[in-house]
Amino acid sequence: MKPDKSMPAFQKSFSRRLFVKGLAAGGLLSAMPNVLQASVGNAQLGSAPVLSGNVVDLVVEEMPVNFTGVTRIATTINGSIPAPTLRFREGDEVTIRVTNRLKVATSIHWHGIILPFEMDGVPGVSFSGIEPGETFVYQFTLKQSGTYWYHSHSGFQEMTGMYGALIIDPREADPIASDQEQIIVLSDWTDEDPMSVFSKLKVQSDIYNFNQPVVGDFIDDVSTMGTSGALAKRRMWNQMRMNPTDLADLSAETFTFLMNGITPAGDWRALFKQGEKVRLRFINGSSNSFFDVRIPGLSLKVVQADGQNIKPVDVDEFRFGPGETYDVIVEPKNDAYTIFAQSMDRSGYARGTLAVNEAVTAQIPELDSAQWLEMSDMMGAMDHSAMGHGMGHDMKSDTAGMDHSAMGHGMKSDSAKMDHSAMGHGMKSDSARMDHSAMGHSMKSDAAEMDHSSMGHSMKGSSSSLAVPSQKVRHASTEYGPSVDMRVDMPRTNLDDPGIGLRNNNRRVLTFSDLRSVDGILDDNRVPTREIELHLTGNMERYSWSIDGLEFGKSTPIYMKQGERIRVILQNDTMMTHPMHLHGMWSDLESPEGELLVRRHTISVQPAQRISFLTTPHDLGRWAWHCHLLFHMDAGMFRQVVVS
Ligand SMILES: [Cu+2]
Numbered sequence: 001m002k003p004d005k006s007m008p009a010f011q012k013s014f015s016r017r018l019f020v021k022g023l024a025a026g027g028l029l030s031a032m033p034n035v036l037q038a039s040v041g042n043a044q045l046g047s048a049p050v051l052s053g054n055v056v057d058l059v060v061e062e063m064p065v066n067f068t069g070v071t072r073i074a075t076t077i078n079g080s081i082p083a084p085t086l087r088f089r090e091g092d093e094v095t096i097r098v099t100n101r102l103k104v105a106t107s108i109h110w111h112g113i114i115l116p117f118e119m120d121g122v123p124g125v126s127f128s129g130i131e132p133g134e135t136f137v138y139q140f141t142l143k144q145s146g147t148y149w150y151h152s153h154s155g156f157q158e159m160t161g162m163y164g165a166l167i168i169d170p171r172e173a174d175p176i177a178s179d180q181e182q183i184i185v186l187s188d189w190t191d192e193d194p195m196s197v198f199s200k201l202k203v204q205s206d207i208y209n210f211n212q213p214v215v216g217d218f219i220d221d222v223s224t225m226g227t228s229g230a231l232a233k234r235r236m237w238n239q240m241r242m243n244p245t246d247l248a249d250l251s252a253e254t255f256t257f258l259m260n261g262i263t264p265a266g267d268w269r270a271l272f273k274q275g276e277k278v279r280l281r282f283i284n285g286s287s288n289s290f291f292d293v294r295i296p297g298l299s300l301k302v303v304q305a306d307g308q309n310i311k312p313v314d315v316d317e318f319r320f321g322p323g324e325t326y327d328v329i330v331e332p333k334n335d336a337y338t339i340f341a342q343s344m345d346r347s348g349y350a351r352g353t354l355a356v357n358e359a360v361t362a363q364i365p366e367l368d369s370a371q372w373l374e375m376s377d378m379m380g381a382m383d384h385s386a387m388g389h390g391m392g393h394d395m396k397s398d399t400a401g402m403d404h405s406a407m408g409h410g411m412k413s414d415s416a417k418m419d420h421s422a423m424g425h426g427m428k429s430d431s432a433r434m435d436h437s438a439m440g441h442s443m444k445s446d447a448a449e450m451d452h453s454s455m456g457h458s459m460k461g462s463s464s465s466l467a468v469p470s471q472k473v474r475h476a477s478t479e480y481g482p483s484v485d486m487r488v489d490m491p492r493t494n495l496d497d498p499g500i501g502l503r504n505n506n507r508r509v510l511t512f513s514d515l516r517s518v519d520g521i522l523d524d525n526r527v528p529t530r531e532i533e534l535h536l537t538g539n540m541e542r543y544s545w546s547i548d549g550l551e552f553g554k555s556t557p558i559y560m561k562q563g564e565r566i567r568v569i570l571q572n573d574t575m576m577t578h579p580m581h582l583h584g585m586w587s588d589l590e591s592p593e594g595e596l597l598v599r600r601h602t603i604s605v606q607p608a609q610r611i612s613f614l615t616t617p618h619d620l621g622r623w624a625w626h627c628h629l630l631f632h633m634d635a636g637m638f639r640q641v642v643v644s
Contacts (some may be wrong), residue, residue, distance in 0.1 A: 003031020017224050020252045020348050024068035028081060047183065047260055049082050052087040053298045054094050057109070058161065060130075060152075061101040067256050067263050074161035075102065081261040082185045082285060084152070090145040096138040098130055105129040108138070109153040110166060111323060111581070112307055112601035115140040116470075117621025117643075121155045121584055125640055129154060143171040146307025147281040147325045149185070151532070156194035159287035159630055163187060167281065168307075175518075176303050178279035178329055181269040186293075186341050188255040188286040199632055201249055205543040208251045240285040241427050249543075249576075249631060250288045252348025257289065259341065259350040267361075268352035270339075272332050279303075279355070280339075283325045290321045290344035290577060290604075291324070292502060294355065295337050296365055300328040302510055303438025306600045311516040316616040318510035319344065319499055321579030323602035323628035326510075330354070336362040344501060346370040346575075371501045373575055376492060377607040401449040421500055466528050468594035469569055469612040474533050479573070483636075485539040488573045491610035493592040499577060499606050512589060512611070513600035517588065522588050522596045524616050528567040532558065536627070536637065538574040538607060544635060551636025558625070558641045559619045570603070571610040578632060579604040582641070584623040587613040602628060617643040 058077050065081065074092055078081035080580040100106045107129050119140045123129035131138040145168045152162035165183045190197060200207050243324050262268035272278050281304075286293060294300070294317040302325035303311045336355035343349060345622060346367045353362060383460035474487055498509035538545045547555065568587070570580055581602040589597045590612055605611055617623075620643050627637035 006253070011516060014281035020256060021265040022067045022258075023069055024263075024265045024267070025170040027065060027261060027611055028076070028079065028265055029064040029071065031591075048082045048085045048185075049078070049087045050087050051078075054088075054092055056086060056094065056096045056197060056454070057099070058084070058096060059099045059101055060106045060108075060157075061273075063161075065191050067258070068191055071279075072191050073126075075106075075157045075436075076161050077108075077164060080164075081161045081186070083162060085165040085167060085183055086150070086165045087169065088142055089169050090142050093139065093141045094511055097135050098138065099135040099323050100130045100132055103132055106133050106157060106162075106164075107154045108150055109583075110138070110140075110148070112148045112325075113140070113142050113166070114584065114586075120621075120623065122261045122583065122624045132518050134534075136393055138523045142168050143306060144168060145174075145305055146309070147183075147327050148307050149283045149285055151285065153624075154285070156198070156474065156630065156634075157528060157628075158285075159188075159190070159194045160501050163285035165281070165283055165285075175309060176279065176327070176329070177514060179276040180272065181281060182354075182361065182510060183260070183281045183283070183337065184270075184352070185260050185283045186291050187258045187261070187286045188250070188289045188343075188529065189258055189531065190250075190254045190256075192254055194287075196252065196588060197254060198634065200408075201543045202601055205249065206538075208249065208253045211314055220579075224422060239344040248345035248347075249629070250291065251345050252343065255289065255343070255348065257286075257291075257341065257343060257348050257350035259339065262352065262365075264349060264351045265481070268360065270352065270354050272354060272356060272358065274333075276332070278330050278332065278512050279327060281327050282320070284320045286322050288322065290319055290579075291341040291350065292317060292319045292344060293339070293341045293370075294328075294507065295330060295336060296341050297337050298332060299332045300330060301596060302326055302328050302514075305515055305598060308599045309518045310598060313510060313514045314508070315510040315514070316503065317505075318509035319502060319604075321577065321602070321604045321628060322630070323418065323579050323581045324604065326598075336360040338362040338364050344499075346501065350490045354480075366453075368501065368505065371503075373500055373607065377500055377575060397455055444488070466567060469590065469592060470531060471532075471592070473610070475535060477575075478536055480547050483539050483544045483546045483551060484573065485541060486536045486573055486575065487537075488571065488608045488610075489563050490522040491571050493610050493612065494605075495589075495591060497609075498608065503528060513591075518594075522599055524565060524588070524614070525596070526565040528565045531567045531569060533571065534558075534639075536570060536572045536574055536578050536580070537573065537590045537631075538576070538637070540575070543631075544636040545632040546635075547637055547639055552638040552640075553636065555639055557622070558613075558639055558643060560610070560643045562567050562617055562620055562643055565614060565616050567612055567614050569610060569612040570605050572605040572607055574627075575607045576607050576632075577604050578637065580625070581628045581629040582615065582623070582625045582643075584611065584619055584621070584643070585617050587615055589613045617641075620644065 032368040056099050060077055062073050063076045063079055064071050098108055107121045117126050120126040148166040150164055150166050165185055172259050198267060257265055259268045287518050299314050306325055320326055332354055336353055337352055339352045341350040477488055496513040497510045498511050502509045535548050537549045580603050587600045589600055591597055623641040625639045625641050626633040
């Protein structure tokens with residue numbers, strides 16, 4: 001481990017291997033036999049207790065835990081990590097009484113659930129939070145079925161243990177057939193105080209990246225592209241002040257990845273009988289980690305995404321970010337299989353075993369090697385070779401073409417001086433479909449109008465109809481400030497890209513283009529009446545995250561009208577993937593051609609990607625909309641949506 005003055009000496013000398021993989025018997029230290037006995041042999045162990053019925057009581061309190069050999073304090077619900085699984089029935093009205101036994105305020109948000117906004121559980125947006133000693137009563141009717149989850153929306157409580165599964169059984173028979181099911185909640189645990197982790201990232205954003213380019217990489221580059229090519233590549237990354245290995249802010253350097261609250265060394269287990277069809281409900285309940293999930297030897301039939309049934313897709317692997325859920329059906333034949341969930345940055349993994357009995361084990365795969373971000377992850381769909389800087393294959397020593405400003409990524413002086421507020425919202429926009437609440441996108445900006453034609457790219461011209469999403473990039477004037485270190489002018493709109501680290505890995509990997517809601521799910525086929533374009537922005541040097549260059553504190557709400565059909569375009573102007581979660585309404589993902597694909601509550605947008613979804617705000621009130629990477633949300637990638 002890297003020396004760290006904030007850690008006690010005994011922790012510094014702690015075996016990194018044990019730290020990353022955890023203790024076999026790690027977990028809660030108090031009376032939680034079902035968790036503590038996880039490694040001693042009962043299929044139910046390591047799973048959270050299940051609470052059902054129409055009235056449920058939850059108690060939030062602190063408890064000691066030990067996942068790695070170090071005792072730390074966790075924030076738990078009913079003394080369990082994960083929190084109890086809540087199992088309800090579609091159509092029922094439920095009452096959930098949440099009592100706060102912490103010294104600070106708390107909250108619980110029902111992730112992906114359509115409900116009145118006062119029940120949504122976001123302090124400062126939906127309600128004022130649950131004060132110490134107070135009991136808050138949540139009450140709402142379940143209008144949907146499927147796999148969901150719940151978590152704290154206060155501070156970093158989610159990161160210290162406040163997350164659990166929420167399963168809503170369909171009112172009628174479940175169209176997804178299986179012989180048994182298992183809920184698999186993935187999460188990330190750190191022995192550090194999350195606040196100190198956050199502070200460290202603010203000082204040095206790549207402090208947990210122990211996969212930096214090293215001399216060996218340079219030598220490899222020299223052998224494949226020659227000395228001048230290798231130098232040019234290095235110079236290019238330096239000029240952009242970017243790091244091609246920066247795949248996650250947080251790594252196994254601080255995280256131990258958990259499966260149902262069990263460390264990799266603890267080996268969470270699910271038992272099956274030969275011939276059974278097993279439904280696995282995967283929930284990414286982590287604070288800051290994308291997982292790539294596979295079960296070597298088994299095909300995964302994906303049947304549900306974010307709680308909504310989809311047309312089954314057979315894959316070997318899927319990636320999902322914090323907030324997302326996928327249900328898969330597997331038909332195990334052999335004695336034992338490893339459920340393997342490696343973190344996107346390949347620094348570690350969560351794992352468990354699907355087996356016929358407690359004695360058999362399966363091999364644990366090696367972590368895949370980390371891939372470097374490619375130019376398409378930085379700059380989108382531009383034709384690299386035409387510009388003389390194809391990565392790897394066509395590297396030229398001239399790096400002038402790499403310079404952001406030379407490529408039109410830099411701001412122009414006139415737009416730098418634009419003051420959106422001074423210009424007001426009444427300014428003439430060049431298109432009626434643009435939306436004023438999208439903060440400045442309605443402005444005609446020179447920079448947004450950058451000269452595509454001279455760069456040899458054919459852009460689809462603005463369509464007069466809203467039948468298809470616009471492809472013309474509109475950067476808000478607020479994007480031209482210190483909070484933004486990168487702007488993408490030629491985003492990629494490909495939905496069939498599994499993302500960095502999963503490309504061409506000889507496995508069938510799920511992509512957005514594979515997802516189709518079953519008939520009847522997308523119940524609103526209206527053409528949207530307006531388009532909101534938002535850019536996911538950041539400045540890596542400052543560990544600043546924002547939307548349209550504005551951190552939450554500097555932003556104004558986005559206004560929507562109840563019942564209107566709106567298109568939202570999300571363009572990622574950063575080099576990280578952001579799982580964007582819109583509360584209170586569905587996000588109907590569409591193709592670049594405007595075909596409705598799948599209904600989601602959380603949509604992960606890859607670097608330099610531009611994707612869109614339609615939404616219909618059904619419920620009045622104030623809603624949160626944010627990146628589900630906890631630290632990105634906290635740093636400012638968060639907006640309030642007001643439905644009136
Ligand atoms: Cu983010």
